[in-house]
Amino acid sequence: MPVNCAIENALLNILKNKSRNILLGVITFVIITAEVAGMSIYNASGTIVKEFKARFGSEVALTPLKKSAEGITAEQAIAFSESECLLSTDINSSLTCRSDTLKAIGQTEGRSPNIIQGRENYGGDLSNAAMRLRGGQFDKILAEGKLPAILTDVKFWNRSLLARAARPAFRAGNNDPIPSFKVGQYKNECIVSSEFAKLNQLAVGDHISVQAGLFESGTLVETSISLTIVGIYVSAPSAAYPASYQNPNNEIIADFNTVASIQKEGQTGVAVNATYCLKSPELLALFEEEIRSKGLSPDFSVTTDEAGYRRLVGPIENLNSVSLAFLLMLFALGVAVMALVSMLAIRERKYEIGVLRAMGMKKGQVALGLWVETAAVTTVCFALGMLAGGLLSQPISDTLLAASGSIPVSVSISPLTALEIFAVAIVLASIAGFVSVSQITKYEPMKILMERN
C-alpha cells in the first residue's frame, strides 16, 4: 500500500473529526502559547545575563590593609592587567602639578608659587598644586565618554580618531569603536579642556611645561615635564571646587606611560589607579593567586564587589531560572496532558484502527496516518500559539522584571526559539501518539475490533 494513501486518508480525517481535532487543537494551542511565552523569556533573560556578565564583569578592588602600604607601581598595574581572568582593565596614573607659565581655573593668585614651598607653608597640604596631570588610555577615555564633550581641534591624532570623535553618536556617549590605544603612540602629548586652553590662550601644537612634586627618600622634589597639546576638548563650565587640582577641567590628559614614566626609580608620588574586571566573580581566587605571584604585597586585600554584581545580574538570573523551571514544568504538564488526550482519542479511534488493519493497512501506516493528523493540527496551532505567545511574552516579562526590580527587557521570538517550540510540540504529539498506537496495534485486527465492541 502506498504511503501517500495513509497520509491522504489522514488529511481527510482532519475535517471529518472536527470536534476531536478542535479539542486537541485548543489544548495544543494553550501549551504552545505558554511555551512561546516561557521560552522567549528564558532566551531573552539568558542573553541579558550573558551580556551583563560580558559588559560589567566583576570589578576587583585592591585595598591597602594599612596606611604604610606601598602603592602599586605602574609596572605591576600593567603586569596584573595581563591576566586571562580579566574581561577588561582600566589603568590610569596621575599626579598633581603646577606651572610657572600656566594658570589653573579657580587658582588662588599667589597661593601656589611652588609645590615645595606650598607644602612647607601649608603643613604638607598639596591642595595648592594647581593642576592634575592624568595619564590614561585615550581610546578608553573617548570611548567611555569620559570627556565632557567632543574634541574640537585635533591636529596630531590620526584622522580616524578625529572623525569618530566628532560623530554625533559619540557625543551621545555610546560605545563607538575607537582605534585601539598603543603604548608609546602619544608619548608626551596631551589634550586639555577648552576652558583651560582659553584661560591660558593655548592652541593645538603649543608646548607646555608643568612641574610635578615627587618624593625621593622622603624629600619632595620638583620635576619638570614638557608636553605638546594635540587636542582641545569642549568642556562644560567649571563648578566650584575646594582645590583647583580637583577641577576636571584643570586636568591635563596624557597617555598612561607619559605620566607613569615621570616617576624614576626610588621616587614616589605618581598615583596609579587600576580597575580590573573579572570575566566572572568565580575567577577571583585564581586572579588573586596570579597577581600575588606577580608581586602584589600582602598588605593589599583582593576583593570583588560581588554583592553589587549580584544586585545587577541577580534579578535577571532569577528570571532566567524561573522561566526555565516554568518551561520544564510546562513540558512535563504538556507531555502528561497530550499523552492523556491522545490516549483517549486513540481509544476512541480503536474501531477505526481495527477496520484499517482488517483492510490490510500496515501498523506503521496506521501510526503514520495518525501522526500526520496530529502533526497537521499541531502545525496550525503552533502558528496561532506563536502569535498569541509572542503577544503575551512582553507583558509577562515586564511584570516579572518589575517585580524583581530590574530593567525592562525586550522580548522577541528568534527563529531558533520558534524551531525549538515547534520541535517540542511535535515531540509531545508524537510521543503521545506513538505510545497509544503501539499499544493498540500489537494485537491482531480482530482482537482490536472485538475489544472495541
Next chain:
Amino acid sequence: MSVLELENVSYAYEGSSKAVFSDVTLSFEAGKAYAIAGKSGSGKSTLLHLLGGLDVATRGRVSYGGESLADMNRNRYRARNAGIIFQGLNLLTNASALENIVLSMRISGMKGPGLKAKALELLARVGISPEKASRKILKLSGGEQQRIAIARALAHNPDLIAADEPTGNLDKDTEYKILKIFEDLAHKEGKCVIIATHSKRVTAIADEIWTVDKGVFRSVPTKRN
C-alpha cells in the same frame, strides 16, 4: 484445486482453556461457493476470521496457495487476496460509502484516476446509487450498509471472499440479487466464496455445505448435488 486449506486447526480465545474448535481439517477450492451453517456461537465467524487472516490459529496450519498464513505477510493477504464481509460490517463510519470502497482499493495498491468510477460501478452492482454513495455511512440504512460492506470486500478483486451472514439485513429482492453476485463470483469469475449463514436461501447457492456444532464440522449434501 485447493485455494485454502485447514490442517488440524484448533482455536481458543486468549485466556480461555476451552477451544472453539479442535483439529479441524477442511479444504476450499477456487470456483466454488461454500456455506458454513450452525448455531450462534458455534465457531462460524471464528473460522472465517482465520481464513481471512484476521487472526491466527492456536494450533494447526491454515494455508493459502500452499503457504501458511501464520508465516506470510497477512496485511498483504488481507489487502489483496481476501475480501471479508464482517457480521458487524466494520465500515469506516466517518467516511462516505464511496470513500470506504476507494480506500480499500488504494490499500490494496490499486492506483490511477479511474478508482472512483470503478467504485461507483461496484456500488451500482450491489444497488447503491451514486447519490447514496456520497453519503456518510451512518446516514444509510442497515441494508444499504450491508451492501456497501459487500462492495468493499469485492473492491480489490480478491481470490477469496469470506462473508459472515452477508444477507442478514437484506430484504428478499436484494438478498436474491446479492446471492446472485456471490454465485457469479464463484461460478463465472472463479473465486472461492465462503459464507457463514443461518439462511437456507444462502445454503441453496452453495456447492458445498458444512455444518458446525460444538466445534465439530460435518459436510452435508447440497440441493445442487
